[in-house]
Amino acid sequence: MAAAMLAVPAANAAIRFSEATDGLYSDATHGGRGWVVDFIPRKDGGGILYLYGAAYDETGKQAWITSNFEVKEFEFKKTDAPMAMPTGGRFGDTWPGAVTPVVNGKLDVELLSCGELKITVKPDAATGLPTSTQTLVASSDYVNSLGGATVNQQCVQKRKFTGCPTGTTLVADRTCQITGTIASNLTLTNETTWVLKGLVKVGTDNSNKVKLTIEPGTLITGSGQAADYLYVEPGSQIFAQGTPYAPIIFTSPADGVGTTAPKPGDWGGIVISGNAPNNKCLTAPFDCRSEFDPTLRYGGNSPRESSGVIQYVQSRYAGYIFQTGREVNSFTFQSVGDGTVVDHIQAYRGKDDGIEFFGGNVNVKYAVITEGGDDGLDWDEGYSGNIQYVLLQHGQGLGEDNGIEASNQNANQDASPRAIPTVSNLTMIGNGNGGYGVYFKEGTGGHIKNSLFTGFKNGCLYITNAPTFASAGTPTALTGNLTMDHNLVQCATNFNQAADAPWTAQAFYNAQSGNKVGEPLLDGYLPKAGSPLLDGGASASSAWFTPVAYIGAFRDSNDDWTRGWVFNLPR
Numbered sequence: 176m177a178a179a180m181l182a183v184p185a186a187n188a189a190i191r192f193s194e195a196t197d198g199l200y201s202d203a204t205h206g207g208r209g210w211v212v213d214f215i216p217r218k219d220g221g222g223i224l225y226l227y228g229a230a231y232d233e234t235g236k237q238a239w240i241t242s243n244f245e246v247k248e249f250e251f252k253k254t255d256a257p258m259a260m261p262t263g264g265r266f267g268d269t270w271p272g273a274v275t276p277v278v279n280g281k282l283d284v285e286l287l288s289c290g291e292l293k294i295t296v297k298p299d300a301a302t303g304l305p306t307s308t309q310t311l312v313a314s315s316d317y318v319n320s321l322g323g324a325t326v327n328q329q330c331v332q333k334r335k336f337t338g339c340p341t342g343t344t345l346v347a348d349r350t351c352q353i354t355g356t357i358a359s360n361l362t363l364t365n366e367t368t369w370v371l372k373g374l375v376k377v378g379t380d381n382s383n384k385v386k387l388t389i390e391p392g393t394l395i396t397g398s399g400q401a402a403d404y405l406y407v408e409p410g411s412q413i414f415a416q417g418t419p420y421a422p423i424i425f426t427s428p429a430d431g432v433g434t435t436a437p438k439p440g441d442w443g444g445i446v447i448s449g450n451a452p453n454n455k456c457l458t459a460p461f462d463c464r465s466e467f468d469p470t471l472r473y474g475g476n477s478p479r480e481s482s483g484v485i486q487y488v489q490s491r492y493a494g495y496i497f498q499t500g501r502e503v504n505s506f507t508f509q510s511v512g513d514g515t516v517v518d519h520i521q522a523y524r525g526k527d528d529g530i531e532f533f534g535g536n537v538n539v540k541y542a543v544i545t546e547g548g549d550d551g552l553d554w555d556e557g558y559s560g561n562i563q564y565v566l567l568q569h570g571q572g573l574g575e576d577n578g579i580e581a582s583n584q585n586a587n588q589d590a591s592p593r594a595i596p597t598v599s600n601l602t603m604i605g606n607g608n609g610g611y612g613v614y615f616k617e618g619t620g621g622h623i624k625n626s627l628f629t630g631f632k633n634g635c636l637y638i639t640n641a642p643t644f645a646s647a648g649t650p651t652a653l654t655g656n657l658t659m660d661h662n663l664v665q666c667a668t669n670f671n672q673a674a675d676a677p678w679t680a681q682a683f684y685n686a687q688s689g690n691k692v693g694e695p696l697l698d699g700y701l702p703k704a705g706s707p708l709l710d711g712g713a714s715a716s717s718a719w720f721t722p723v724a725y726i727g728a729f730r731d732s733n734d735d736w737t738r739g740w741v742f743n744l745p746r
Contacts, residue, residue: 190251190286190287190288190289190332190349190365190366191246191248191249191250191251191286192212192214192222192224192246192250192251192286193214193216193329193330194214194216194329195289195329195330195420196212196214196286196289196290196292196330197212197213197214198211198212198313198314199211199212199313199314200212200290200292200311200312200313200314201311201312201313201314202309202310202311203309203310203311203312204310205309208228208229208231208237208309209228209311209314210226210227210228210294210309210311211225211226211227211228212224212225212226212292213225213226213227214246218743218744219742219743220247220248220249220430220431220742220743221245221246221247221248221250221431222245222246223243223244223245223246224243224244224245224246224253224284225241225242225243226240226241226242226243226258226282226284226294227239227240227241228240228294228296228309230260230280230296230298230302230304230307231304231307232303232304232305233305238260238298238302238304239260239261240258240259240260240280240282240296241258241259241260241261241276242256242257242258242259242282244256244257247431247432247433248430248431248432249368249394249430249431249432250431250432251285251286251349252283252284252285252286253283253284253285254283255281255282255283255297256281256282256283256284257278257280257281258278258279258280258281258282258296258298259276259277259278259279260276260277260279260280260298260302261275261276261277279298279299279301279302280296280297280298280299280302280304281297282294282295282296282297283295283297287310287335288332288333288334288335288366289313289330289331289332289333290312290313290330291310291311291312291313291335292310292311293308293309293310293311294308294309294311295307295308295309296308296309329420329421331365331390331391331392331418331421332365332366332392333366334364334366335366336349336366336367339351339367340361342357342358342361343369346370347368349366349367349368350367350368350369350370351367351368351369351370352369352370352371352372352398353369353370353371353372353375354371354372354373354375355373355375355376356375356376356377356378356379357375357376357377357378357385357387358378358379358383358385359385360385360386360387360388361385361387361388362387362388362389362390363387363388363389363390363393363395364390364393365390365391365392365393365394365421367393368394368395368396369393369394369395369396370395370396370397370398370428371395371396371397371398371403371404371405371442372398372400372403373398373400373402373403374402374403374404374406374468375403375404375405375406376406376407376408377405377406377407377408377411377412377413378407378408378410378411379408380408380409380410380472381408381409381410381450382410383411384410384411384412385408385411385412386411386412386413386414386483387407387411387412387413387414387415387483388413388414388415389413389414389415389416389417389423390423391416391417391418391421391422391423391487392417392418392421392422392423393417393423393424394424394426395423395424395425395426396425396426396427396428396430396442397426397427397428397441397442397443398428398442399428399429399441401440401441401442401443401495402443402495402497403442403443403495404442404443404444404445404446404493404495404503405425405443405444405445405446406446406448406471407446407447407448407482407483408448408471409448409449409450409472409473409474409475409510410450411482412481412482412483413447413482413483413484413485414483414484415483415484415485415486415488416484416485416486416487417486417487417488417519417740418487418740419487419519419739419740420739420740421487422487422488422489422519422521422740423487423488423489424488424489424491424742425442425444425445425488425489425490425491425493426441426442426489426490426491426492427441427442427491427492428441428442429441430491430492437491437492438492438524439492439493439494439524439525439526439548440492440493440494440495440496440525440526440527440548441492441493442492442493442495443493443494443495443503444490444493444494444495444503444504444505444506444507444525444527445485445488445490445493445505445506445507446465446503446507446509447482447483447485447506447507447508447509447511447515447537448465448471448472448473448482448509448510448511449473449475449477449480449482449508449509449510449511449512449515449535449537450473450474450475450476450477450480450510450512451474451475451477451478451480451510451511451512451513451534451535451536451537452474452475452476452477452478452510452534452535452536452557452592453473453474453510453533453534453535453556453557453558454534454556454557454583454584454587454590454591454592454593454594455474455533455534455556455557455584455586455590456474461473461474461475461476461510462474463509463510463533463534463556465509466500466501466502466533467497467501467502467503468497473509473510473533473534474509474510474534475510477512478512478513478535478536479512479513479514480511480512480514480515481512481514481515481516482511482512482514482515482537483515483516484515484516484517485515485516485517485518485520486516486517486518486519486520487519487520487740488519488520488521489520489521489523489740489741489742490505490506490520490521490522490523490525491521491523491524491525491742492523492524492525492526493505493522493525493526493527494525494526494527494528494547494548494549495526496526496527502526502527502528503527504522504525504527504528504529504530504531504549504553505522505523505525505527505528505529505530505544505547506520506522506529506530506531507530507531507533508530508531508532508533508535508537509533509534509535510533510534510535510556511532511535511536511537512535512536512537513536513537513538513560515537515538517537517538517539517540518539518540518541519540519541519542519740520539520541520542520543521542521543521544521545521740521741521742522542522543522544522545522547523543523545523546523742523743524545524546524547524548524570525547525548525549526548526549527547527548527549528547528549528550528551528552528553528580529542529544529547529550529551529552529567530542530544530551530552530553531550531552531553531554531555532553532554532555532556532558532560532596533555533556533558534555534556534557534558535558535559535560536558536559536560537560538560538561538562538719539560539561539562539563539565540562540563540564540721541563541564541565541736542562542564542565542566543565543566543567543737543741543744544565544566544567544568545567545568545570545741545742545743545744545745546568546569546570547567547569547576548576549576550576550577550578550579550580550614551565551567551577551578551579551603552565552567552578552579552580552598553579553580553581553582554580554581554582554594554596554619554621555582555583555584555585555594555617556583556584556590556594557583557584557590557591557592557593557594558594558596559592559594559595559596560596561596561597561598561599561715561717561719561720562596562597562598562599562601563598563599563600563715563719563720563721564600564601564721564728564736565598565600565601565602565603565728566601566602566603566700566728566729566737567601567602567603567604568604568606568700568744568745569604569605569606569608569609569630569631570606570608571606571607571608576609576610577609577610577611577612577613577614577631578601578603578605578609578611578612578613578628578631579598579601579603579612579613579614579623580614580616581594581613581614581615581616581619581621582594582616582617582618582619583617583618583619583620583642583643583646584617584618585617588617588618588640588642588643589618589642589645590618593618593619593620593646593656594618594619594620594621595620595621595622595656595657596621596622597621597622597624597715597717597720598621598622598623598624598626599623599624599625599626599715599720599723600625600626600712600723600725600726600727600728601623601625601626601627601628601727601728602626602627602700602727602728602729603626603627603628603629603631604627604629604630604697604700605628605629605630605631605632605666606630607630607632608631608632609630609631609632609633610631610632610633610637611631611633611634611635611636611637611671612628612629612631612634612635612636612664612666613628613635613636613637613659614637614639615636615637615638615639615643615657616638616639616640616643617640617642617643618640618642618643618645618646619643619646619657620646620647620656620657621656621657621658622657622658622659622660622715623658623659623662624658624659624660624661624662624689624712624713624715625661625662625712625713625715625723625725625726625727626662626663626726626727627662627663627664627665627695627708627726627727627728628662628663628664628665628666629663629664629665629666629695629697630665630666631666632667633668633671634666634667634668634669634670634671635664635665635666635668635669635670636659636664636669636670636671636680636683636684637670637671637672637680638672638673638676638680638683639672639673639676640673641675643657644676644677644678647683649677649678650678650682650683650685650686651686653686653687658687659683659684659687659690660687660688660689660690660713661688661689661690661711661712661713661726662684662689662690662691662726663690663691663692663693663695663707663708663711663726663727664684664690664691664692665692665693665694665695669681669684669692670684688713689711689712689713691707691711691726693707694707695707695708695727696708698732699745699746700728700729700746701729701731701732701734701735702725702727702729702731702732703732704732707726708725708726708727709725709730709731710724710725710726711724711725711726712724712725712726
């Protein structure tokens, strides 16, 4: 049957069909009855669900049924999907005659949890078969035949939805809404869709320290107000620990369900605020204020502080802009300390920056920034953390700004401590769009090494503002505050600088060891055989960094660490 057989209406939840829900499902009350479930995924979410089973007349005689239809990414049930019964031929090794499927009824299917689903068969009256409902559980025999329990371990939604916890509101099937302040420890479980309405704060600034835990595979959306965002207060913590096969997803309420297309800026984003230092609020009470909401404070003198763990987390269609210069990014870190663990995060089609740092020294490893509306990485206010392994891809219709926008501080460009992060192993691809690969400004320092910048419309490297040049020194006498080494650039214009620059960006780049200009030889974003990226790297001095001998985010064509957990990545 053609995959064009579609069904409505739709429903969304964290529990969803995937290859981890494939298998043979047995009728929980009737022995010898069951269905085969096979899901064929698409890289942009959703896929085709194939079902094979049987209906039974009053005597127990079976009639074979098959169905296939499109399932959006976050749909857990379908109503009135077309079903067909084969006529002619017979099952066997030789298939002596043609088997013709004839659409002669409808069925409803609902995934209740990992390994449990419900199918209601509604045959046309002409078939003589009654409507029947089967509750089905995954067959242990089938699971074992495919390698044991590992088949269904990748489906993490083990529980059925039973209701919303105290302080949240049921707003749709299996969907709980959160608003205001989370005042006590809370776990967002993965059998529920969680909706953020407006500003949702975790704890109260250092006075009520709250822990928010998010299970692998959990789905969190905005409410549709656009200014919906999660804000972790200083002193509170978030433990959002997804897995490679079950990432945690924050996204638009229109994503993966229904007919309305999600778009950048459909909701706000994820903001983590801490008590680590910045160069804007140097003394108690460390009263720095968020640019998007001046009622929200951050900053302190605790560089080792932990704001929790963020691993395998996607932020899709975020980036609400309150007004120019006041926006929430896909991921925002404000004075977050290096006791916080951040790795394997994706910013997908955010309206503003992918990841922005306001001071602090939090470290980030393995990040993907896809088709962002503004900068990929943006640092300010004395940020001094480490970053390794970042893939940025600008799109053709979105992504008009820089790969990196690096600032010390806008109001006081020589503020101390100066922003001097260390960044290694970036693959930044402008795709003919965007501003600059690297935009050094406003007195920033920093170290960029082992990185590729290519395809940016305005150029690969731009340097501006007198304090930035002074921070760097001169090409023949570098201070060590601002450096680039062991990189490769390839743009239509590789280098540019402000009109009043004391020296050129090209002289700065050429004066440092290991820097190259040339064709990177990419297959998508991975280096081909013979690529100059395959060698010529140099390990960073900090033990936090993984030692490398190559340039870019990927060692070679077999080293694609994005596979499995990243959404809709052009390859």
